[in-house]
Amino acid sequence: MAMAKTEAECQNGGKRFAGERLFETKKSYMIGAFSIWQPLKLVAYCLVLLSFLSIGYPSNGPDLEGEALVELLKALNDSSGRIKDWNYYLVSPCFSWSHITCRNGSVTSLSLASNGFSGTLSPAITKLKFLVSLELQSNNLSGPLPDYLSNMVHLENLNLANNKFNGSIPVTWGQLSNLKHLDLSANDLIGRVPLQFFSVPEFNFTMTGLSCGSSPEQPCVSSSPFPGEDDCKISFGQLKRFSWPEIQIATDNFSEHNIIGQGGFGKVYKGVLSDNTKVAIKRLSDYHSPGGEAAFQREVQLISVAVHRNLLRLIGFCMTSSERILVYPFMKNLSVAYHLRDLKPGEKGLDWPTRKQVAFGVAHGLEYLHVHCNPKIIHRDLKAANILLDDNFEAVLGDFGLAKLVDTKFTHVTTQIRGTMGHIAPEYLSTGKSSEKTDVFGYGITLLELVTGQRAIDLSRLEEEEDVLLIDHIKKLLREDRFDDIVDGNLKTYDREEVKTIVQVALLSTQSLPEDRPTMTEVVKLLQGVGLAGRWTKWEEQARNQEFSLISRRYAWAEDSIVNQEAIQLSKAR
Structure with missing residues (x-):
C-alpha cells in the first residue's frame, strides 16, 4: 500500500538527505524499523527494561534494604533534613538515593559523615548484608557502640570518629575479620581496646578514654599511614602529590554539599586548595577491588602521558592505604x-x-x-x-x-x-x-x-x-x-x-x-x-x-508459515 504522504526532499548537493528516499511503501517503512543487528538491539532493550523494572517497581512488597535505610535514618535523627531523597516509595535505594553506593543491586557503602545527626544507630543496619563501608564520622551520635555491628561480616571500613558514643568497645566486634580501617577517635569511650583490633591495618583510638595497652608505649593509632600518605614512593612526571589533610581541607572533609558528580568508580567533589585554586577532586570508592585500584593506576598513567587541549588535564593525586584521589581543574561550565x-x-x-x-x-x-x-x-x-x-x-x-x-x-x-x-x-x-x-x-x-x-x-x-x-x-x-x-x-x-x-x-x-x-x-x-x-x-x-533483504526475508517467513499451517491442518485426525 503506497504511503499517504508525499516524500519531502532536503537538498544536499542535489541529493536527498539521510535516508529520506530509502522507503517507498508503508510496508517497507514498517520493516525499516529493524536493523541488521536486531538481535543485539533486542538484547539491549531487554537489559534496559529489566534493569528499569527491577529498580523501579516491587515484585513482592517493599525493598528490604530500602526499609532498613528509612528505619536507620529515623534513628539517626536527621533534624536538619539534609537527606531528602530516601523515599520509602522509591523501592530500591540503588536507583537514586544519595549517600549510597551499590554493587550488583545491593548497598555496599554509606557515606553519612558531617550531616548533623543527633540520634543513634539502629539494628536495622544489619539488614544491609553486603555493607563494606560505613562512614558516620563528624556527627553528634550518642549511645553505646552497638554489639550487633559484629554481624556485619563484610565491613572493611568503619568510621565513627568525632561523635558522642560512650561505653566500651564490644568484644563481639572481634568477629569483624575483614576490617581494614577502624576509626573510633574523639568519642566518650572507656575501657581497654581488645587486642585483636591492633592487627587492623589502620586504626585510631585517640582522643578517647580508651586504654590502648599495658604500657604508655602501646600506640592508640596505627603506625601505617592513617590517614596520611602511602609508603609507596611513586612519581608521575610533573603531577603534584597531595597529602591527605590537604584533600580533606579542600573538600570540607568530603562534605556531601560539595558533590558535583558521580561515576562508576566514585564521587567527584568541588574543592578549594590552600592557594584558592578551585579543583574537582575524584574520590575512588572501590579501591579494594581490582577494578577500583586498577582504575586509579590506569587513569594516572593515561593522563600523565596524554596531553592535548581537548583532554582533561590532571593536576595531581593522593594515595593512602585506604584512599585513591585524583585532582583536576574545576570546570565551572560543567558538562x-x-x-x-x-x-x-x-x-x-x-x-x-x-x-x-x-x-x-x-x-x-x-x-x-x-x-x-x-x-x-x-x-x-x-x-x-x-x-x-x-x-x-x-x-x-x-x-x-x-x-x-x-x-x-x-x-x-x-x-x-x-x-x-x-x-x-x-x-x-x-x-x-x-x-x-x-x-x-x-x-x-x-x-x-x-x-x-x-x-x-x-x-x-x-x-x-x-x-x-x-x-x-x-x-x-x-x-x-x-x-x-x-x-x-x-x-x-x-x-x-x-x-x-x-x-x-x-x-x-x-x-x-x-x-x-x-x-x-x-x-x-x-x-x-x-x-x-x-x-x-x-x-x-x-x-x-539491507531493506530489500529484510523485505525478502519477511515474505519468505510469511510463505513458510502458511505452508506449515496447511501441513498442520492436514495432519489433524479426520
Missing part, C-alpha cells in the same frame, strides 16, 4: 550533558556554533588518543556527560577511569564490558572486544546527543510508541521525512547544512560492523566535508540493500 538536559530555569543552553565546536574538539581529542599516544588509548565511555566545557566552552574530554591502554602488539580483548548503555558498540556488547572503532561508535552517538539534546536511551519514548534507542529514533524520523524534528527544540537558529553533515557523520560512525566505520582521523576530515559525499552515497546504497 555538555548538563547544558543539554539539566539547565536550571533562566540558564542559557548551548547554541549551534558551540555544539559544532564541541563536535570538532572531541574528534580531535579522540584522534590524539588513538593515533598519537603509544600505546594507543581507548576511552570506552564516550558520552555527553564525560565532555566538560572550559571557560571558552571548548570541549575537554574527561573520565579516563574506563579507558584501556592497548598495546599494538596485543589483542583488543577485554574481560569486562565498560561503558554506558546506548553508547556501547554492538560488537563490544556481544564479544567484549574493544578497539578504536568502539570509540567511533560512542562518538557517533554523542554527535546525535549534540544535535537532538536527548539521551542515548530514553524509556519515556515508549509512551509515544517511539524507539528507546536514540539512533533508531533518528533513523525513523529520517524515514518519515521529519528532519526538523531531529533538531533540539531549544535550538532557535542553526545551519541546516551543517546539521546534515553532523547527522551523516554520526550515522556513518554508528554502523553495526566496525570495519564499516571511519577512523577518527577520517572522522575529522568527514566533519570538514572531505570525502563525505562518496561515503554517504555508499551508506544509502547499503541501507537500501
Whole structure:
C-alpha cells in the first residue's frame, strides 16, 4: 500500500538527505524499523527494561534494604533534613538515593559523615548484608557502640570518629575479620581496646578514654599511614602529590554539599586548595577491588602521558592505604550533558556554533588518543556527560577511569564490558572486544546527543510508541521525512547544512560492523566535508540493500508459515 504522504526532499548537493528516499511503501517503512543487528538491539532493550523494572517497581512488597535505610535514618535523627531523597516509595535505594553506593543491586557503602545527626544507630543496619563501608564520622551520635555491628561480616571500613558514643568497645566486634580501617577517635569511650583490633591495618583510638595497652608505649593509632600518605614512593612526571589533610581541607572533609558528580568508580567533589585554586577532586570508592585500584593506576598513567587541549588535564593525586584521589581543574561550565538536559530555569543552553565546536574538539581529542599516544588509548565511555566545557566552552574530554591502554602488539580483548548503555558498540556488547572503532561508535552517538539534546536511551519514548534507542529514533524520523524534528527544540537558529553533515557523520560512525566505520582521523576530515559525499552515497546504497533483504526475508517467513499451517491442518485426525 503506497504511503499517504508525499516524500519531502532536503537538498544536499542535489541529493536527498539521510535516508529520506530509502522507503517507498508503508510496508517497507514498517520493516525499516529493524536493523541488521536486531538481535543485539533486542538484547539491549531487554537489559534496559529489566534493569528499569527491577529498580523501579516491587515484585513482592517493599525493598528490604530500602526499609532498613528509612528505619536507620529515623534513628539517626536527621533534624536538619539534609537527606531528602530516601523515599520509602522509591523501592530500591540503588536507583537514586544519595549517600549510597551499590554493587550488583545491593548497598555496599554509606557515606553519612558531617550531616548533623543527633540520634543513634539502629539494628536495622544489619539488614544491609553486603555493607563494606560505613562512614558516620563528624556527627553528634550518642549511645553505646552497638554489639550487633559484629554481624556485619563484610565491613572493611568503619568510621565513627568525632561523635558522642560512650561505653566500651564490644568484644563481639572481634568477629569483624575483614576490617581494614577502624576509626573510633574523639568519642566518650572507656575501657581497654581488645587486642585483636591492633592487627587492623589502620586504626585510631585517640582522643578517647580508651586504654590502648599495658604500657604508655602501646600506640592508640596505627603506625601505617592513617590517614596520611602511602609508603609507596611513586612519581608521575610533573603531577603534584597531595597529602591527605590537604584533600580533606579542600573538600570540607568530603562534605556531601560539595558533590558535583558521580561515576562508576566514585564521587567527584568541588574543592578549594590552600592557594584558592578551585579543583574537582575524584574520590575512588572501590579501591579494594581490582577494578577500583586498577582504575586509579590506569587513569594516572593515561593522563600523565596524554596531553592535548581537548583532554582533561590532571593536576595531581593522593594515595593512602585506604584512599585513591585524583585532582583536576574545576570546570565551572560543567558538562555538555548538563547544558543539554539539566539547565536550571533562566540558564542559557548551548547554541549551534558551540555544539559544532564541541563536535570538532572531541574528534580531535579522540584522534590524539588513538593515533598519537603509544600505546594507543581507548576511552570506552564516550558520552555527553564525560565532555566538560572550559571557560571558552571548548570541549575537554574527561573520565579516563574506563579507558584501556592497548598495546599494538596485543589483542583488543577485554574481560569486562565498560561503558554506558546506548553508547556501547554492538560488537563490544556481544564479544567484549574493544578497539578504536568502539570509540567511533560512542562518538557517533554523542554527535546525535549534540544535535537532538536527548539521551542515548530514553524509556519515556515508549509512551509515544517511539524507539528507546536514540539512533533508531533518528533513523525513523529520517524515514518519515521529519528532519526538523531531529533538531533540539531549544535550538532557535542553526545551519541546516551543517546539521546534515553532523547527522551523516554520526550515522556513518554508528554502523553495526566496525570495519564499516571511519577512523577518527577520517572522522575529522568527514566533519570538514572531505570525502563525505562518496561515503554517504555508499551508506544509502547499503541501507537500501539491507531493506530489500529484510523485505525478502519477511515474505519468505510469511510463505513458510502458511505452508506449515496447511501441513498442520492436514495432519489433524479426520
